[in-house]
Amino acid sequence: MAKGTSGSCWNRLYTDAAIIRSLASLDASTSRDAIARLDRAIIIAGAVGQGRLDLILSLIRRIQTEFLSSESLLTESRLSSAHCSLSPHLQTSSHDIPAIDPPSSFMTFVQSLRNRPFLLRKYATSWPAINEHPWSSTAYLRSVAGPARIVPVEVGADYRTDDWMQEFMDWDDFLSALEPTSHSTKVLYLAQHNLLMQFPDLNKDIVIPDYVYTCPPPPEDYPQYKPPGNDEQLVINGWLGPRGTISPAHTDPYYNFYVQIVGRKTVWLAPPSVNESMYAFVDGMDPNSTTKSNPASNATSPSMSNTSRVDVFTNPQEDDTTRSRFPEFWDYVVPEAMSATLEPGDMLFIPPGWWHAMRAEETSFSVSMWF
Ligand SMILES: O=C(O)CCC(=O)C(=O)O
Ligand SMILES: [Fe+2]
Incomplete structure (x- = not known):
């Protein structure tokens, strides 16, 4: 269902505060929190503001490369797992x-x-x-x-x-x-x-x-x-x-x-x-x-x-x-x-x-x- 949009000045403030806060005292121990904070600026506030989305995405990449590059991402699995091939018939449609x-x-x-x-x-x-x-x-x-x-x-x-x-x-x-x-x-x-x-x-x-x-x-x-x-x-x-x-x-x-x-x-x-x-x-x-x-x-x-x-x-x-x-x-x-x-x-x-x-x-x- 379509969500409403909230005031854009607060979203800008949220986005900029997230960027500044994630860079303050950034080190290996705070890197995951910093990425989560930047992700929340995208998810909650829509990373509004001129060039903010690109800035946030490049900051996330930099933090990942600097502090988390040794983490393995290779675990492979296929999501789709067919349970049955029959299309269910709905009693509620004609x-x-x-x-x-x-x-x-x-x-x-x-x-x-x-x-x-x-x-x-x-x-x-x-x-x-x-x-x-x-x-x-x-x-x-x-x-x-x-x-x-x-x-x-x-x-x-x-x-x-x-x-x-x-x-x-x-x-x-x-x-x-x-x-x-x-x-x-x-x-x-x-x-x-x-x-x-x-x-x-x-x-x-x-x-x-x-x-x-x-x-x-x-x-x-x-x-x-x-x-x-x-x-x-x-x-x-x-x-x-x-x-x-x-x-x-x-x-x-x-x-x-x-x-x-x-x-x-x-x-x-x-x-x-x-x-x-x-x-x-x-x-x-x-x-x-x-x-x-x-x-x-x-x-x-x-x-x-x-x-x-x-x-x-x-x-x-x-x-x-x-x-x-x-x-x-x-x-x-x-x-x-x-x-x-x-x-x-x-x-x-x-x-x-x-x-x-x-x-x-x-x-x-x-x-x-x-x-
Ligand atoms: O995939 C769904 O669960 C819902 C999709 C939907 O409501 C939409 O696309 O508007
Ligand atoms: Fe919908």
Whole structure:
């Protein structure tokens, strides 16, 4: 779900303070802390300010070379570990997401295709992220970062539950926890994070599709659409986690090209016209309440007001309360909803305002491009 942006003067102050503090009394014993502080300036404050991101990245490299170059990064493992090859059938959707041939022109995309989701199967199979520099290789993912880097991680399978939290974690430890040999019992999800800004070598492994630069007008059913507010009007996020990580059904206000790089992921979609039957969270609401809510009205908690309380990955045969708790969902949403399981190389298009939920069928790495 799209996060808000916070005041840029504080972000600049945070960034500059992090740079100064990491250089003060820098030696071998403080080098890891210094790198973590610089990473937090990227992650929390977006490393704002003229030339600050490049400065921070080159400082991190210098500190790694000076103090941590002896640390081995060579541990190799493949992330993807197929558990089953069958695509799960969702009880909560009635249609397949249409798989089409690539639009014949940008005009076709902007004029007629931008209003509904579609799937371009195998669109990205020739990307370096799938071939020359496979993002399924933990040795490669370690090498683009170098030692002592930290990343933001969600702990817990689903952000609607009480035991869910976010924390910073060592990138190496996070990758180790994803490896098939790991004994980690926690569900860790690196979600909605601009990993390509933090590890810019990854940028050369993807090919941003030109559709994101076509400045499409608002779709017919979402007139309030505006592109992201950054200079490029484009936000790229990475999503990396083990089998079972779930993003519950929610809406974002942007167009989205979503590319599956490693593993398989099941996607569920429903149009903005079903908003009233999605049982979105409303500020102050008891999460177990079954009251229907309109996500556009009187919601004061922006972070959850566009998130549904319905578990769209439920199986009504196993959970017999779901039909009685959310009757309108079953009556009005399920007939409109569509789903698909994405394979590496598949690219999905989601228009703004569409409800979407994702579940990783195995260790999964995806990239979203909001525009
Ligand atoms: O991959 C996921 O878990 C969620 C992706 C998503 O919500 C998005 O791309 O907007
Ligand atoms: Fe989303």
